[in-house]
Amino acid sequence: MYEKHIMICGATGCLSSGSNQIAETLKEELEKQGVIDKYRLVMGGCPGFCEVGPIIVIYPDEVFYCRLKPKDMAELVEQHLIGGEIVERLLYKGPDVDAPARFYDTIPFYSKQKFNVLRNSGVIDPESIDEYIMRGGYRALRRALQMDSQAICDEVKDAGLRGRGGAGFPTGVKWGFTNKAPGPKKYIVCNADEGDPGAFMDRSILEGDPHAILEGMLIAGKACGADEGYIYCRAEYPLAIRRLKTAIQQAEEYGLLGSNILDSGFNFKMNIKEGAGAFVCGEETALLASIEGKRGMPRPRPPFPAQVGVFGKPTTINNVETLANIPLIVKEGGAAEYAKVGTEGSKGTKVFALAGKVRNTGLVEVPMGITIEEIIFDVGGGIQGGREFKAVQAGGPSGGCIPHDLINLPIDYDSLTKAGAIMGSGGLVVMDDRTCMVDLAKYFLSFTQKESCGKCTPCREGTKRMLEILERITEGEGKPEDLDTLDSLAHSIKDSSLCGLGQTCPNPVLTTIRYFRHEYEEHINEGYCRSGICKPLFQYLIDQDNCTGCRACVRVCPVEAIKGEKKEPHEIIQELCTRCGSCIEKCRQDCILITRVGSEADVSN
Amino acid sequence: MSNEAVAELNQDIDLDQVDSIIEPYLGKKEMVIPILQKVQEHFGYLPRPVMEHISRRMHIPLSRLYGVTTFYAQFKLKPRGRNIIRVCKGTACHIQGSPKISERIEEILDVESGETTDDLRFTLEEVACIGCCALAPVIMVNDDPHGRLTPDKVKDILDGYE
Numbered sequence: 001m002y003e004k005h006i007m008i009c010g011a012t013g014c015l016s017s018g019s020n021q022i023a024e025t026l027k028e029e030l031e032k033q034g035v036i037d038k039y040r041l042v043m044g045g046c047p048g049f050c051e052v053g054p055i056i057v058i059y060p061d062e063v064f065y066c067r068l069k070p071k072d073m074a075e076l077v078e079q080h081l082i083g084g085e086i087v088e089r090l091l092y093k094g095p096d097v098d099a100p101a102r103f104y105d106t107i108p109f110y111s112k113q114k115f116n117v118l119r120n121s122g123v124i125d126p127e128s129i130d131e132y133i134m135r136g137g138y139r140a141l142r143r144a145l146q147m148d149s150q151a152i153c154d155e156v157k158d159a160g161l162r163g164r165g166g167a168g169f170p171t172g173v174k175w176g177f178t179n180k181a182p183g184p185k186k187y188i189v190c191n192a193d194e195g196d197p198g199a200f201m202d203r204s205i206l207e208g209d210p211h212a213i214l215e216g217m218l219i220a221g222k223a224c225g226a227d228e229g230y231i232y233c234r235a236e237y238p239l240a241i242r243r244l245k246t247a248i249q250q251a252e253e254y255g256l257l258g259s260n261i262l263d264s265g266f267n268f269k270m271n272i273k274e275g276a277g278a279f280v281c282g283e284e285t286a287l288l289a290s291i292e293g294k295r296g297m298p299r300p301r302p303p304f305p306a307q308v309g310v311f312g313k314p315t316t317i318n319n320v321e322t323l324a325n326i327p328l329i330v331k332e333g334g335a336a337e338y339a340k341v342g343t344e345g346s347k348g349t350k351v352f353a354l355a356g357k358v359r360n361t362g363l364v365e366v367p368m369g370i371t372i373e374e375i376i377f378d379v380g381g382g383i384q385g386g387r388e389f390k391a392v393q394a395g396g397p398s399g400g401c402i403p404h405d406l407i408n409l410p411i412d413y414d415s416l417t418k419a420g421a422i423m424g425s426g427g428l429v430v431m432d433d434r435t436c437m438v439d440l441a442k443y444f445l446s447f448t449q450k451e452s453c454g455k456c457t458p459c460r461e462g463t464k465r466m467l468e469i470l471e472r473i474t475e476g477e478g479k480p481e482d483l484d485t486l487d488s489l490a491h492s493i494k495d496s497s498l499c500g501l502g503q504t505c506p507n508p509v510l511t512t513i514r515y516f517r518h519e520y521e522e523h524i525n526e527g528y529c530r531s532g533i534c535k536p537l538f539q540y541l542i543d544q545d546n547c548t549g550c551r552a553c554v555r556v557c558p559v560e561a562i563k564g565e566k567k568e569p570h571e572i573i574q575e576l577c578t579r580c581g582s583c584i585e586k587c588r589q590d591c592i593l594i595t596r597v598g599s600e601a602d603v604s605n
Numbered sequence: 606m607s608n609e610a611v612a613e614l615n616q617d618i619d620l621d622q623v624d625s626i627i628e629p630y631l632g633k634k635e636m637v638i639p640i641l642q643k644v645q646e647h648f649g650y651l652p653r654p655v656m657e658h659i660s661r662r663m664h665i666p667l668s669r670l671y672g673v674t675t676f677y678a679q680f681k682l683k684p685r686g687r688n689i690i691r692v693c694k695g696t697a698c699h700i701q702g703s704p705k706i707s708e709r710i711e712e713i714l715d716v717e718s719g720e721t722t723d724d725l726r727f728t729l730e731e732v733a734c735i736g737c738c739a740l741a742p743v744i745m746v747n748d749d750p751h752g753r754l755t756p757d758k759v760k761d762i763l764d765g766y767e
């Protein structure tokens with residue numbers, strides 16, 4: 001028996017802020033004190049609050065330590081582990097709490113969250129099937145194996161679960177289609193391709209709780225009459241793939257995978273396929289082609305995968321997060337419990353990768369129906385540096401941006417769609433007054449344009465045309481008719497593309513025009529980018545009244561474009577300045593201003 | 606890198622090793638992506654002679670093989686440098702200034718994204734979200750993530766890799 005469990009976040013965010021060194025130093029300290037045998041050290045999944053990493057949580061005390069440095073470990077061992085006293089200095093502190101906060105319920109970032117899907121992430125050792133089982137794992141599978149297939153589909157339908165991969169199709173209904181399709185051979189495919197370039201929810205679930213995915217797929221298998229599964233995972237997620245492989249091996253050893261599972265007569269074989277880096281492969285028919293070793297090109301539907309899927313057999317394709325919900329629903333009394341959270345049309349919780357200019361970035365799981373304001377200001381702690389909230393992009397390259405005015409919008413499938421965005425996979429990228437909306441639209445479109453598989457002309461050529469126009473606008477060559485042209489191109493791409501990539505890729509452009517038309521017009525008509533992003537459309541000026549002459553900016557300027565005497569106001573030589581942005585990041589006085597090209601030093605705009 | 610330099614590198618390739626990779630997959634055309642992944646893991650890229658060899662052994666036309674490799678971003682047809690720099694082009698990183706980071710790297714190394722320096726010291730690539738958006742903008746050099754970057758920090762980081 002261990003006295004305490006020490007969970008060190010070993011996920012990517014904390015690894016990059018140094019959790020490996022933390023783990024090593026901690027181990028050394030424990031050895032030095034001769035107490036290492038008393039504690040179980042686990043490099044676990046992401047507990048979500050990546051912003052304040054590296055993070056250690058100590059159980060059963062439930063104490064949350066953050067922003068750790070290797071040199072803190074000695075104190076942690078002596079004072080807390082040996083001495084039994086919390087090290088207050090290492091607790092969470094922030095503008096949103098009065099006193100250092102000890103754990104989840106007292107840290108505002110966590111207080112509005114509800115952990116369904118992330119129930120085990122950062123709490124158990126993802127490489128231990130025993131810990132998963134101890135937390136109730138595989139109990140839902142045991143129950144499902146005694147149920148009739150259609151009864152499982154009905155429970156999932158009654159719970160109100162909708163697909164988390166983007167489109168929000170009711171999962172129980174989808175399973176019912178595959179279940180009813182004729183034939184003895186059927187497949188379950190887990191879509192772990194996570195292509196949205198600003199999101200990492202699925203990755204965290206895979207890394208933090210891989211058995212939940214296996215259990216979800218097994219239950220889906222029983223419900224659909226399938227005996228084989230594929231997990232299609234991005235090759236860029238090596239840790240996720242390794243954890244999945246370990247989990248599969250353990251499940252086989254425990255008789256939870258393979259033939260005659262738990263003596264029920266049910267068989268299931270699990271395969272892993274590594275994706276190879278094409279966004280469009282996340283689309284279900286392209287994904288099927290890719291599993292078969294072909295170029296991942298979408299094909300028309302019908303036939304739907306439920307009729308003709310992998311290798312021509314009926315197939316259910318579900319997203320990672322969708323599957324992670326399944327064990328909660330199918331456990332005894334789970335469906336009714338599940339349906340209590342969320343809104344009429346959107347049940348349960350949703351995991352979001354909250355990022356961008358928000359203070360508390362990380363992975364959050366919130367009940368459906370929470371408002372944008374609650375997510376950004378309560379969970380997210382507001383905007384970094386106290387700047388102004390401008391918009392939030394939901395749903396990645398297929399989604400749209402939601403402006404400040406709609407701050408009370410509830411986050412559920414239908415409200416987001418009405419606002420022109422989508423739930424999508426769950427990227428939420430927060431933007432402030434230093435984010436240019438035209439540049440953002442250009443960013444997303446250049447992503448989808450590159451990723452278009454080229455099969456349909458409107459998607460292939462239309463996105464190219466739109467991108468050219470956006471590039472012109474950001475270079476200061478915009479024309480007044482551009483907005484109308486963008487609008488009509490966008491609609492014809494949406495209407496005549498074969499797959500979801502083409503049908504949704506104009507959304508970021510359409511929503512930014514809808515809500516930020518004035519910014520486009522300012523670029524086109526006045527040659528001005530107020531956010532200081534589009535280089536030909538602004539200049540930096542130093543506010544002569546506030547510059548203290550500290551020279552911090554001078555030291556980082558790569559082209560020596562800043563001159564002035566020490567302790568006297570400085571000036572930027574516009575002819576030399578490349579607008580690299582180094583100086584503005586460094587100035588503590590906030591006195592480097594973004595102004596119209598040609599403005600004079602005393603004009604602050 | 607010039608085509609001549611690539612041709613020179615391609616001369617030293619040991620096709621026996623390719624055979625041992627292909628062996629378990631002979632006759633399974635649907636496994637072409639895993640084969641290419643394993644071969645690339647071994648050579649760092651997919652050399653032309655190796656592609657020709659796979660085509661013969663697997664009875665897959667070379668044009669189809671190239672069709673697959675050019676479709677997926679993961680496959681590289683040219684040799685890569687000793688150190689791989691991956692600039693995150695994810696949304697969070699973009700908004701926090703990754704274009705400025707790319708620009709600075711391109712200036713210092715005098716290569717564009719996708720290219721390798723002549724001395725094979727660096728290859729510059731792009732990657733979508735690597736899961737540390739909290740530390741945006743982020744670059745990975747080999748397996749090391751470097752976060753919360755500003756353009757002026759780039760040079761010191763690159764200097765740490767030979």
Ligand SMILES: Cc1cc2nc3c(=O)[nH]c(=O)nc-3n(C[C@H](O)[C@H](O)[C@H](O)COP(=O)(O)O)c2cc1C
Binds near residue numbers: 163164168169317319
């Ligand atoms: C271009 C494109 C990319 C997609 N990428 C993903 C993805 O990365 N992950 C995912 O689960 N679904 C993705 N989807 C949605 C899938 O096609 C499919 O709807 C989903 O996997 C179904 O699972 P669900 O019902 O559990 O949501 C994508 C769709 C399109 C059109």
Ligand code: SF4
Binds near residue numbers: 451460497499
């Ligand atoms: S809409 Fe675009 S990505 Fe989809 S099939 Fe057509 S060309 Fe390919």
Ligand code: SF4
Binds near residue numbers: 578580
């Ligand atoms: S933007 Fe860059 S080049 Fe221009 S003054 Fe600032 S540091 Fe120098």
Ligand code: SF4
Binds near residue numbers: 548
């Ligand atoms: S950093 Fe700011 S205050 Fe200091 S010299 Fe530059 S502009 Fe002036």
Ligand code: FES
Binds near residue numbers: 013015047054055
């Ligand atoms: S990566 Fe450590 S908290 Fe998210």
Ligand code: FES
Binds near residue numbers: 199696698699735739
């Ligand atoms: S967007 Fe760069 S790490 Fe997520």
